[in-house]
Amino acid sequence: MSAITKMSALAFIFLTLWSSLLCSIPSDEQETLKDIIDSLTNLPSDWTINDLGNGCTWEGIGCSLQDSVTNLSLSSRNIKGQLPDSLLKLKSLSVLDFHQNLLDGTLPSLPNTLQTILKVKLLNVERNKVLRD
Numbered sequence: 001m002s003a004i005t006k007m008s009a010l011a012f013i014f015l016t017l018w019s020s021l022l023c024s025i026p027s028d029e030q031e032t033l034k035d036i037i038d039s040l041t042n043l044p045s046d047w048t049i050n051d052l053g054n055g056c057t058w059e060g061i062g063c064s065l066q067d068s069v070t071n072l073s074l075s076s077r078n079i080k081g082q083l084p085d086s087l088l089k090l091k092s093l094s095v096l097d098f099h100q101n102l103l104d105g106t107l108p109s110l111p112n113t114l115q116t117i118l119k120v121k122l123l124n125v126e127r128n129k130v131l132r133d
Helices: 003-022 027-039 049-057 085-089 110-117
Strands: 061-063 069-073 095-097 102-107 122-124 129-132
Touching: 027 049, 027 069, 027 085, 049 061
Parallel strands: 069 095, 095 122, 102 129
Antiparallel strands: 061 069
């Protein structure tokens, strides 16, 4: 292995570790992401329980500068299951867009709570089998 290859490998490892230190979702929001992974199928491949702290880098997730989840947008992906009640822990959530999937179950008082408390500007679960209480 050449010196340049070794330096490149070390630089890659350093940058990977550095980025993981800079981007860390709060632990209560990591629990919510775990609940989503446990509740739904057909999520993007980068949604893994082993990498919860780096959820801001996952497909379909947007975060604030403080690494709080602000956006969950995964439409038209054949995602199946029920959205967990722990979505309420995403205090900075402003966009929840899971339209045109295969979600089922209910959103118990979730829309009103999200709109008034959690600053949600867009709640889109149309073309699913989700019911509102």
